[in-house]
Amino acid sequence: MRFTLNVQKLDNPYRVAYNRILKHYGAGSYPQEPRDEDDHWTVPVGVHIQSRVIDEKTETERVFTFNLTNIGKIIIKKSTMTIERAPSLASIGRSILQKRAEIRQAVEKDLIKVLGEPEVKVKFEALKFAQTGLQPIYRTINRLLLQDYPTYLELEEIGRHYLEQVALVVNLGYAKFTEDQPSKLVSTNKLMELYSQMRNIEETTDAVLGLVIANYYYELLKDMRIAQFVPYVRASTSYYGDAVQFGKLISISKRRLRDNVREYYRGAPMPTRVRFAYPTIIRELVDANILEYDGDYITGKETIFERLIDLRNTFPMTEQPYGL
Amino acid sequence: MIDLPKKISATGNDCLVASVLMVCMYWRKSRQSPRWNIADNLDDQEWDKVYQKGLGYVKMSGMPTNNIKWFLNTLNFPLDSRLELVEDTRQLTNLLSLNIPPIVIYDRDYLIRSVHGIGHAVVLVDKTEEMFVSIDPSLHPKYVYKLPKTDFEEAWKFKQNATVIIYPKSYKIRHREIPSTTLQKWM
Numbered sequence: 001m002r003f004t005l006n007v008q009k010l011d012n013p014y015r016v017a018y019n020r021i022l023k024h025y026g027a028g029s030y031p032q033e034p035r036d037e038d039d040h041w042t043v044p045v046g047v048h049i050q051s052r053v054i055d056e057k058t059e060t061e062r063v064f065t066f067n068l069t070n071i072g073k074i075i076i077k078k079s080t081m082t083i084e085r086a087p088s089l090a091s092i093g094r095s096i097l098q099k100r101a102e103i104r105q106a107v108e109k110d111l112i113k114v115l116g117e118p119e120v121k122v123k124f125e126a127l128k129f130a131q132t133g134l135q136p137i138y139r140t141i142n143r144l145l146l147q148d149y150p151t152y153l154e155l156e157e158i159g160r161h162y163l164e165q166v167a168l169v170v171n172l173g174y175a176k177f178t179e180d181q182p183s184k185l186v187s188t189n190k191l192m193e194l195y196s197q198m199r200n201i202e203e204t205t206d207a208v209l210g211l212v213i214a215n216y217y218y219e220l221l222k223d224m225r226i227a228q229f230v231p232y233v234r235a236s237t238s239y240y241g242d243a244v245q246f247g248k249l250i251s252i253s254k255r256r257l258r259d260n261v262r263e264y265y266r267g268a269p270m271p272t273r274v275r276f277a278y279p280t281i282i283r284e285l286v287d288a289n290i291l292e293y294d295g296d297y298i299t300g301k302e303t304i305f306e307r308l309i310d311l312r313n314t315f316p317m318t319e320q321p322y323g324l
Numbered sequence: 325m326i327d328l329p330k331k332i333s334a335t336g337n338d339c340l341v342a343s344v345l346m347v348c349m350y351w352r353k354s355r356q357s358p359r360w361n362i363a364d365n366l367d368d369q370e371w372d373k374v375y376q377k378g379l380g381y382v383k384m385s386g387m388p389t390n391n392i393k394w395f396l397n398t399l400n401f402p403l404d405s406r407l408e409l410v411e412d413t414r415q416l417t418n419l420l421s422l423n424i425p426p427i428v429i430y431d432r433d434y435l436i437r438s439v440h441g442i443g444h445a446v447v448l449v450d451k452t453e454e455m456f457v458s459i460d461p462s463l464h465p466k467y468v469y470k471l472p473k474t475d476f477e478e479a480w481k482f483k484q485n486a487t488v489i490i491y492p493k494s495y496k497i498r499h500r501e502i503p504s505t506t507l508q509k510w511m
Contacts, residue, residue: 002496003422006411008485009501015409018484022407026386027429027443027483028337047385048442050336063335065433065441089383096384318439 011081013041017074020083021045025092032069034076040084041076044069047096051317053242057251057297064245064317066103071095097267104264107241107311108233114307115236115290116214118194118207125206126287129280133228134220136165137212141205144175144187145195152183164224168212235281236290238264239300244312249305251297254282325450325457326425329353330366332375333464340387340445340488341378342461343427344395344405345371347447347490350425351403355492359402374399386443389488396490404493409484411502413477417451419489425449427488428458428480435471435479443483446471 010016017031025045032044046069054061072087072095087095115122125131131138136158143150155163166185169175174191177183191208198204213220213229220226238260243250252260258278282298285291292299330349334342349366356364363370377399381391389407396403410416419426425447433441446469450457455470463469480486489497 001422001494002498003418004498004500005408005415005418005489006500006502007415008409008411009503010409011504015484015504018486019407019409022388022429022443022486023390024388026337026383026388027340027445027486028384028386030440030443048440049384050442052336067440089385089388093384318433318441 013043013076013081016076016081016083017043017045020074020086024086024089029071029092031074039078041078043074043076045072045074045087045092047071047092049096049100051245053246053250054252054256055246055250056253056256057294062246062319064315064319066100066315066317068096068099068316071099100266101268103315104237104241104268106314107244107308108237110308110311111237111240111304112217112233113214114304116210116212117307118197118210120210120289120301120303120307121203121206122210122290123206123288124209124213125202126289127229127232127284129284130229130232133226134165134209134212136162137169137209138205140166140169140175140185141191141208142201144185144191145201145204147187149184149186152177152185155185161224165212165226168216168219169208172208172211172215174208174211231281232285232288232290234261234265235278236285239291239298240304240308243300243305244308245315245317247309247312249300249302251294251299253297254278257282257298326350326420326423328425328447328449328459331459331464331467332461334461337382337384337386337442338379339461340389340392340427340429341375341382343445343447343459344392344488344490345375345378346459346461347425347427348374348396348401348403351401351490351492354423355402357402361400392488392490402493403490404495405488405490406497408487408489408499410487412485413456413473413480416448416456416487419487420448420451424489424491424495427490429483429486429488430471430476430480431482432479434482435475440482443486445488 010019013034014031021029029045029047032046035042049066051064051066052061072092075085077084155166173188175185176188177185194207195204198207239257241264286293292301328346328350332342332346352360378395381387381395392405396405416426427445427447429443429445431440432444433439446458446460448456448458454473456476458469458471459467460469
């Protein structure tokens with residue numbers, strides 16, 4: 001059989017770019033407004049990415065579309081209206097992951113700050129594995145509150161890593177080195193004020209640790225290579241990221257939370273030596289007052305959620321209609 | 325009306341794979357030929373495997389239409405595929421009259437809410453004076469969705485009238501290129 005089809009001539013940059021996009025990237029992508037630049041057109045590429053959030057307890061699903069712009073650009077020669085340069089599919093994929101990482105980091109940064117607020121009362125001591133990496137801070141605050149003041153030399157002898165973490169507490173103003181010799185690490189009025197509010201050593205230590213993490217999480221991770229806190233942050237970010245997107249606290253199974261972490265942190269490998277069982281992470285996050293059990297499901301804390309919900313307005317997303 | 329012998333449910337970026345497979349199944353049933361190397365029974369597990377294989381061609385930004393060609397080639401189906409930015413809905417009517425079910429990519433968000441969104445693929449199976457009848461993989465178990473013609477035209481135009489045509493290799497398509505009416509704007 002032979003038949004004739006009338007097709008649109010590829011004689012404008014928008015159409016040329018869209019033809020390329022559909023053939024090479026897919027219908028999720030789209031050309032943005034072409035820019036006139038000397039002898040060529042530059043057409044930035046955007047992409048719509050769908051994201052589903054499910055509240056398993058109420059069996060409610062909401063589908064959101066993220067609109068990520070400028071993930072690549074197609075250069076079209078004016079004289080021939082042909083493509084001179086266009087990103088590869090792999091490059092488009094990398095740009096999408098990068099844009100998603102930016103959104104994820106916004107949630108992660110805000111969550112870390114919220115967890116560090118003393119009013120939220122996170123019990124960091126319950127995060128056993130994280131404690132192993134942050135022992136210098138735990139021990140130092142404990143000693144200071146028991147009025148056991150170590151000398152600078154003593155701390156230096158334990159190791160540089162120890163002194164580096166102590167320096168973070170000093171930077172926050174909760175401890176200081178005396179000027180007389182031998183120089184000693186002593187508590188400041190700020191630490192004693194915190195102690196008088198908290199009224200016990202454990203809670204004061206937790207509060208200082210929270211503030212250290214809130215202020216120096218990325219320095220701890222990148223400069224000091226203390227990664228033990230990462231699985232906890234990733235699990236909580238994945239939960240609260242979805243809850244913020246959904247607009248209210250959701251209840252999900254442990255299995256879904258694990259899958260969410262994998263999806264949420266796609267393209268961001270976990271540092272080595274910090275892969276361990278999700279049931280343990282979740283139990284400890286519940287003990288630390290970051291998450292909560294809701295029967296067989298996991299849910300979040302209202303105090304944390306209400307501090308994060310404003311982030312929702314900054315997400316480049318629209319909600320899809322579901323059901324026609 | 326074209327009768328698609330089996331409907332496949334899909335969400336998100338998988339709508340194009342589901343549409344492609346539904347059209348392949350249609351051709352399998354309507355064009356009996358020894359060149360088919362897959363079961364005539366559409367409930368056979370082989371078809372499930374084909375669908376799963378198709379999902380492997382879906383990327384984060386959707387399924388590139390070039391991948392449909394490669395997908396059909398790896399399956400050795402006696403079918404070919406093309407992406408066409410067709411002139412208007414008359415071309416769709418022509419295809420339907422030739423019993424070729426076109427897969428159209430349109431902006432469903434725009435059709436429903438006047439907000440731009442992801443390109444959505446559906447198979448057209450019929451047309452009336454005012455409607456196009458589509459089989460929409462995302463609408464399990466109903467599948468049939470009638471698209472008001474004028475609204476559809478507008479939403480489809482945002483995707484440059486993109487149409488994927490899957491047809492037997494023995495068919496020959498000739499093109500007549502229609503220049504853009506807004507050519508002046510780009511000179």
